[in-house]
Amino acid sequence: MTASRRQFSAQALGSLVAYGLIETLWSRDLFAESVKPTIAAWLKDLIEISKDLKGRKLTDLEFQKKMEALYRTVDLKSLVELVKLDDIEKKVKLPDSGASSSGIDLKQIEGLPADIGFGRQIFGCKKGRSIVPHGHSNMCTGFIILKGKWEGKHYDRVETQKEHFIIKPTIDKAFEPGDLSTISDHKDNIHWFKAVSETAYIFNVHIIGYDPKIEGNSGRMYLDPDGEKLDGGLIRAPRISSEACHKKYG
Numbered sequence: 242m243t244a245s246r247r248q249f250s251a252q253a254l255g256s257l258v259a260y261g262l263i264e265t266l267w268s269r270d271l272f273a274e275s276v277k278p279t280i281a282a283w284l285k286d287l288i289e290i291s292k293d294l295k296g297r298k299l300t301d302l303e304f305q306k307k308m309e310a311l312y313r314t315v316d317l318k319s320l321v322e323l324v325k326l327d328d329i330e331k332k333v334k335l336p337d338s339g340a341s342s343s344g345i346d347l348k349q350i351e352g353l354p355a356d357i358g359f360g361r362q363i364f365g366c367k368k369g370r371s372i373v374p375h376g377h378s379n380m381c382t383g384f385i386i387l388k389g390k391w392e393g394k395h396y397d398r399v400e401t402q403k404e405h406f407i408i409k410p411t412i413d414k415a416f417e418p419g420d421l422s423t424i425s426d427h428k429d430n431i432h433w434f435k436a437v438s439e440t441a442y443i444f445n446v447h448i449i450g451y452d453p454k455i456e457g458n459s460g461r462m463y464l465d466p467d468g469e470k471l472d473g474g475l476i477r478a479p480r481i482s483s484e485a486c487h488k489k490y491g
């Protein structure tokens with residue numbers, strides 16, 4: 242019985258492959274859909290790994306891997322509904338320089354603890370405008386594109402000096418809905434997203450102060466990645482003010 246069933250499955254699968262149906266199913270995300278957790282379960286997992294990062298059960302690099310894996314499982318449509326992107330699009334005017342930032346209230350979700358352990362917001366830009374290049378100290382973040390198209394660049398912050406950073410390009414690619422990236426002090430610390438569609442929105446989760454040994458506050462450190470090219474693909478990127486950064490890249 243089992244053998245014949247297996248045989249049948251193999252044959253059926255063979256036919257699907259032959260007719261190109263497997264590919265069609267995959268491309269329509271039907272297989273993936275069936276294993277996606279509900280958005281509430283997904284949020285609970287996010288709370289869990291955020292707590293593990295803060296509780297030093299995960300290193301920042303381990304956290305980044307887990308967060309990226311978790312982001313890949315999210316039901317994007319449910320996330321968009323959860324954060325009420327429609328309302329934000331209607332209410333929030335996208336700025337002529339830089340990005341809008343909107344908070345997200347998760348109190349309506351049943352069963353979530355009062356302290357969820359991570360900050361979250363939505364950034365929005367209109368075409369040609371950017372979340373300007375910057376890094377953070379003692380902060381991990383995860384970005385996932387909710388809507389629109391972006392060009393995203395990331396750099397490792399190899400050295401931190403008073404007047405400049407030594408940075409190394411790590412990511413330079415097109416980001417579409419569902420695409421994601423994470424940062425920490427040790428990987429892809431500098432991020433920069435430029436909207437290339439009429440409007441574009443990113444969901445962001447951030448965890449501040451995850452390592453008591455790291456000095457400095459977690460606020461944005463602005464820089465100009467268009468700095469002197471050094472050996473080994475490195476760049477000496479001067480620190481600049483928010484104003485100068487927005488003037489050049491916003």
Ligand SMILES: [Fe+2]
Pocket residue numbers: 375376377382432461
């Ligand atoms: Fe940031």
